[in-house]
Amino acid sequence: MNGIAGTTEKVKKERWWTRLRGSSRREEEQVMPPFRVLVQKEIADQVRSWQFIILIAIIALTTMGSLYTALSNIRDAIKPDDPTSSYIFLKLFTLSDGTMPSFLVFISFLGPLLGIALGFDAINSEQNRGTLSRLLAQPIHRDYIINAKFVASLTVIAVMFFSLGLLVTGIGILATGIAPTPEEFARILLFIFVSVLYVALWLNMSVWLSVKFRQPAASALTGMAVWIFFSVFYPMIVNLIIKGMSPPSWTVNPAYELFLNKLKLTLMRLAPNYLFSEATSTLLMPSVRSLGPLTMEQLSGAIPGPLPLGQSLLLIWPHITAFIALTVIFFVLAYVPFMRREIRAR
Amino acid sequence: MIELSGLTKRYGDFTAVDHLDLQVAKGEIFGLLGPNGAGKSTTILMILGLTEPDEGSVRVAGIDPVSRPVEVKKKVGYLPEDVGFYERYSGLENLVFTGRLNGLPMKEARRRAEELLEKVGLAEHAEKKAGLYSRGMRQRLGLADVLIKHPEVIILDEPILGLDPYGVKEFLETIVRLSREEGITVLFSSHHLYQVQQVCDRVGLFVSGRLLAVGDINTLSQQLFGNDAWAVEATVAGDRVPEKVVEAVKKIEGVTKVRADGNRMTVECSHDITAGVAKAIIDAGAGLLSLNRKEYGLDDIYYHYFEKAETA
Incomplete structure (x- = not known):
């Protein structure tokens, strides 16, 4: 996945270089491979589409809001005996005084919406406009169409998130006068990378829905329903199950309590948004040492201190694997029926 | 140029195309006539390799579209029934996009697109958004879109459906002129016999997946009536x-x-x-x-x- 994104980044870089050297005239006379032509068009379409403009406006505004609250509260957040105080910079992404959620929360909330917005009409709108059969009559392989759509949307998301994250970093440096340490910077980049992966997962789900449903409205609504289910209703259902299984409060059974705790965590982790919040908070809050319940014996003798980057990464490696796996599964689900389907005019 | 032999396509129990044999020679204008649901569109999809036949074989310029669809699509221009364009792009931009997908460089694609818009009589609407085109204009833009790849064969599925009588005449005349000038083989499907018979060298009557009769109009009408x-x-x-x-x-x-x-x-x-x-x-x-x-x-x-x- 990130290989594809990587090559398009490289391609873009090369193109940028040829422009800089003033050879755009030569480019006009060059033959561009059809796949690149498709990707170029898809990117242009996405960036100009209304849903993208509206979402980027919402995301930019919320970023500004959360950055403002973080900056105005960062002074109180630093305590003299806090072992994580060397990671002040990361607090820009996670700090909130309760009036406004942090950048992290906003991304985990709006990311899926962005993914759904970029993908929900990918295939079905082409078919409804009658452009799909015309496109298929051109000398390109059929999977170029769906691949180009995926690569283009992913590029748009990656460019957007990286510029947003780096913008926050830059404003943070200007406002606080503190420069991030290399480790902090690496953590920020990784956080953005995980966010892009997370949005790619939702993007592929909505591309799949766009193959499945003929009406863009149906696929958009289904995508949103899944999103709302996981972010609102799923935690409720899990709480309900756990509460039903809880013993009366006067009994003492530590083993059963531990089991319940673990069960709750396992159930919650089935939701991609929970996985995302675990992964990103581990990255942005180095003090997070474990993602499961810890017993007193495990904690005894532990020195409170931040985890090094390598250890934090180790902690969230399964999460990243899950994101990639889910993304691939949704891609296959979209890809196979699209390749097999007989495409008729409208 | 196009050779179909024993071509069969089934959808479940329903046989859409039933052992179809047909040859279309180079430079010929062939009309595939039949009522709705006769299997004309299915046949066209199989010629293009957009759907696989259950039995029989297709050869377009000697190439099998099942195993080498991209090569066939390089030679064949296809205008689907009720063609659609990217509505937010102008007619010219739509054509340039198709041209570039066919491996033309930007400059060449633009030059050829302008030339073709002139040919189909849309030059003054080149910069207009395709979403604002009328049905007839869209059809003519579709013809230009098909021609931008320098095809050897063009396949038109119900190209005159929904056009007014003047539009039909103009459209068919353009096709004949282009076919004669550049030696392009034309295959089109329609259910309007009278408008089609004026331009076709040969027609085939197609009902329920079977070819009832093939020949030029005179022998055919003699044969039938x-x-x-x-x-x-x-x-x-x-x-x-x-x-x-x-x-x-x-x-x-x-x-x-x-x-x-x-x-x-x-x-x-x-x-x-x-x-x-x-x-x-x-x-x-x-x-x-x-x-x-x-x-x-x-x-x-x-x-x-x-x-x-x-x-x-």
Whole structure:
């Protein structure tokens, strides 16, 4: 996945270089491979589409809001005996005084919406406009169409998130006068990378829905329903199950309590948004040492201190694997029926 | 140029195309005629490799579209029924995009797109958004879109559906001119016999997945109608057609059948006798309200065909 994104980044870089050297005239006379032509068009379409403009406006505004609250509260957040105080910079992404959620929360909330917005009409709108059969009559392989759509949307998301994250970093440096340490910077980049992966997962789900449903409205609504289910209703259902299984409060059974705790965590982790919040908070809050319940014996003798980057990464490696796996599964689900389907005019 | 042999496509129990054999020569204009649901579009999809045949084989310029679809699509231009364009792009931009997908560099694609827009008569609408094009303009833009790749074969699926009579004439003339000028093989499907017969070298009649007859229009209509190729419909004043009018009309030379239904009368004949019918009605002393020469639709042809098949 990130290989594809990587090559398009490289391609873009090369193109940028040829422009800089003033050879755009030569480019006009060059033959561009059809796949690149498709990707170029898809990117242009996405960036100009209304849903993208509206979402980027919402995301930019919320970023500004959360950055403002973080900056105005960062002074109180630093305590003299806090072992994580060397990671002040990361607090820009996670700090909130309760009036406004942090950048992290906003991304985990709006990311899926962005993914759904970029993908929900990918295939079905082409078919409804009658452009799909015309496109298929051109000398390109059929999977170029769906691949180009995926690569283009992913590029748009990656460019957007990286510029947003780096913008926050830059404003943070200007406002606080503190420069991030290399480790902090690496953590920020990784956080953005995980966010892009997370949005790619939702993007592929909505591309799949766009193959499945003929009406863009149906696929958009289904995508949103899944999103709302996981972010609102799923935690409720899990709480309900756990509460039903809880013993009366006067009994003492530590083993059963531990089991319940673990069960709750396992159930919650089935939701991609929970996985995302675990992964990103581990990255942005180095003090997070474990993602499961810890017993007193495990904690005894532990020195409170931040985890090094390598250890934090180790902690969230399964999460990243899950994101990639889910993304691939949704891609296959979209890809196979699209390749097999007989495409008729409208 | 196009060779179909034993081509069969089934959807479950339904056989859409049933052992179809057909050859279309290079430079020929071939009309595939048939009612809706006859299997014309399915045949076209199989020629393009957009759907796989269950049996039989397709060769386009000697290439098998099942195993090498991209090579076939390089040579074949396809205009789908009710073609759609990217509505937010102008007609020119749509063409340039297709051109670049076919491996033309930006500059060349633009030059060729402008040239083709001129050819199909859309030059002054080149910068207009394709979403604002009328049906006829969209169809002409579709033709330009098909031609931008320098095709050897063009396949048009119901290209004149929804065009006004003037638009149909203009569109078909453009196709014929281009085919003759550049030696392009043309295959198109339609259910409008009369508009199509003027431009086709050969036509094939296609019903329920089977090819009933192939040939040029003259032999075909002779084959199908024999002596009943014409019909005149007349409406006479009064409640019913007087008996003496029917008798008088029957005496006209070439009349094969007269049917009276209320004040309306249908006369089948071997050549055009419209004037004779008018004269006969007036001479018989009846009031002539309307008279028109009936054009056969495909329905009539099939009707006749099956009627013949049953009596034979």
